[in-house]
Amino acid sequence: MIILFVFAFVSGLATILAPCIWPLLPIVLSATTTGGKGKPLGITVGIVLSFSVVTLALSYLVKILPLDPDVLRFVAAFIITVLGFVLIIPQLTAHFEAAVSRLVGTVGQRFTKRSDNDWWSGFVTGLACGVIWAPCAGPILATIATLAATRSVSWEVTILTLFYAAGVGVPLFALTVLGQKLFQRSKFMNRYLRRIQQVFGAVMIATAVMIVTNYDKVLQVKLLDAFPSYTTWLVDLESTPVVQDQLDELRGVNDAVDVTTTGYAAPDIIGIANWLNSEPLTLDELRGKVVLIDFWTYTCINCIRTLPHVQGWYEQYQDDGLVVIGVHSPEFEFEKDTGNVQNAIDMYGLTYPVAQDNDFATWKNYNNRYWPAKYLIDAKGNIRYTHFGEGEYDKTENAIRALLAEAGATVTNDMQDLPDETPVYATTPETYLGLGRIDRFASNEPIQYGVGDYSLPDVLPLHGVAFNGSWDVESQYAEANVGAQLRLHFKAADVFLVIKPAGEGDTITVNDEIITLDTERLYQLYSSTTVVDDELTITFNDPSTQVFAFTFGS
Structure with a gap:
């Protein structure tokens, strides 16, 4: 994993050359036209911190709070607008500095020097910039975004993000220091500093308008069109075999757990958001029953083709002691909505219990990797049969009948006679x-x-x-x-x-x-x-x- 961290840092360093960061640079440079030595570090820390937090935690915050992710962009745009007016109107500068001083004073008396005020002023600017910045994504950042979106953030993902953000911070800090020296210490620039500040203030306000209207994204597109080779270069940099192998490991693609092993104690059903068609169930209370756990999601065509068979087994064998639990583990964010799942249950005529496993707690507890996936549990609570994907319905049904008979049931019904719609010809993959x-x-x-x-x-x-x-x-x-x-x-x-x-x-x-x-x-x-x-x-x-x-x- 060390190699991956190094590549993440290098990719962050290279980001300063990316067209995606260029719309951010006028804001960063404009902030350096005022303040003292502490401001460049404050800007850098603010950008690195807010970018890391937003990247890793936004999905969690949206889940916990009724928060529209765009609200953060609008707040950042408001802060940038205020900073722009501070640069344009000299009278506002004193009011802003006083407000920062009061803010700093609430943190502690030891932050009372002018340089501390400059640091916090830069920090606020950096926080806003980190929220609105959407870097050009290579494989490393794409992996981080995917794991964060599915709330699968581990300590490795957190460290990887921090290495990337630190790589971004190094050239940004150098740029802010150089910008400050250029604008505040150059005699030529210092002569026109007030006009330069007003121009940059206008640029910041224009940038805030672009953020609110989403035109900043359009500008990024135009810049990438003008410099198309950058994205290809970044992808090539991060696509070496050793990096790809470690990204696969981070995503869990190469997990060595053998989920096809049978004859072991069935893991518990945990972390269920809602139960549909049933009161909450536990495997302990179902001891003595044969239980079929079916992992599915309602937009998965492979799952949909299996549903008539699963419903048929439930109807045919429930009086003999079969319990079917459909564990709905959503592949996409909108599939977590209970109303959408209920509509799918109604559409496909499902009457057996369905558990919403929105956080993949039961999925992970079973070390599952597939949609659809079936785990057949005997009356003693042990997994005795598994099947992944479509097909082999007769084999699964025979396993159900055998375990029911083993539990003491007299199974007299004939086997189902439903058509097997599993694709038999090679087709385009998902x-x-x-x-x-x-x-x-x-x-x-x-x-x-x-x-x-x-x-x-x-x-x-x-x-x-x-x-x-x-x-x-x-x-x-x-x-x-x-x-x-x-x-x-x-x-x-x-x-x-x-x-x-x-x-x-x-x-x-x-x-x-x-x-x-x-x-x-x-x-x-x-x-x-x-x-x-x-x-x-x-x-x-x-x-x-x-x-x-x-x-x-x-």
Whole structure:
């Protein structure tokens, strides 16, 4: 992990050359036109601290507090606006310094020197800058963002973030020190310092307006378009095999736990947010019953195809002592909403208990890695059979019947006779569209975190996906602007896409067909009786439509 920390620090150092940080530099430099020696360090510490905290803790804060993440940007924009007016209007400078002095005085009497006031003034500026700054993301920062978004922050992720932020802080500190010397000690600059401060004040206010209107993201896109080689260079820097291996280890991709082991005591069902179709259940109170634990999520097409079988087993064998518990572990943030899960339960006619495992507590307790996944527990509380993915329904049902008989039940019902819809032909693999897991991206421009403009390639390779127009790429999803397009070259009979519209009634155009969206769920975009090699072009007719992942059937 030491190598990964070193690469994170180096990537942070290189960030000073990134177009994504350039809109931040006028604010940083403008702050150095006033104050003493303590201000550059205050600015640097403020940026490093607020960037680290926002990156690691925002997902937790949104969960605990009814907080819109954009509120932090608006607060930061307000602070920057105030600082801008302080630079423009000399009379406000004294009032601002007095306010900082009072703030410092509440911390402790030992902070009474002018240099301490300068430090705190710079610190406030740095805090605001750290909140609004969205760096160009390479693999390291993308991994941090993904783990933070899923609230999987460990001490390794925290240290990795601090190394990256420290790398950013070193050149920023050097820049602020040089800026201060240039503006305050140069006789030529000092002669025009008041005018320079007013110009920078106007720049800060303009920047705050861009933040509120989200034009700062557009500016980042234009800068990346003007300097496209930077993102490619950063990705190459962080894509060495040793870094990728350690990032995989951090994400838990190479976890060596063998979840297929059977004959061991079943872990408890823990951390459940809500129970649907049932009162809360525990394995202790179900001792003597045969229990089928089914991990699923309602936008997963593989899970959806298994649900008729799971419901059928529940109906057929519940009188013989079978209990089915569907553990709903959400792949995407909107799947945590209880109303959405209840709608899915109603849609698919599920009557067995469903537990919302929103924080993946039970998932982790079972060392699970799959959607769908089935764990069959005998009457003594031991896992005796597991199955991951679709198919082999007769094998699973035979295991249920055998354990029921072992528990003393007389099973007289015939086995189910439901069709097995597991794909039998090779199809395009599941294709995620968020930066954290996207693969086979084929637009002419490299994909980046945040807002960007993309164009379609002349030829889209098989299984490839490409954006066209303006997109805002986040860890779990990509958000389309009006008129943006998404093109897919697939091999399958059925194509599905997880979509979250901004509002009910929004539409997309798939090739020449208009599809009306109602809520965040899985939509079928294409259906054929045979596997075909074809392309789909999806045009987004309304703003802020989020797309998460393609899945396929044969």
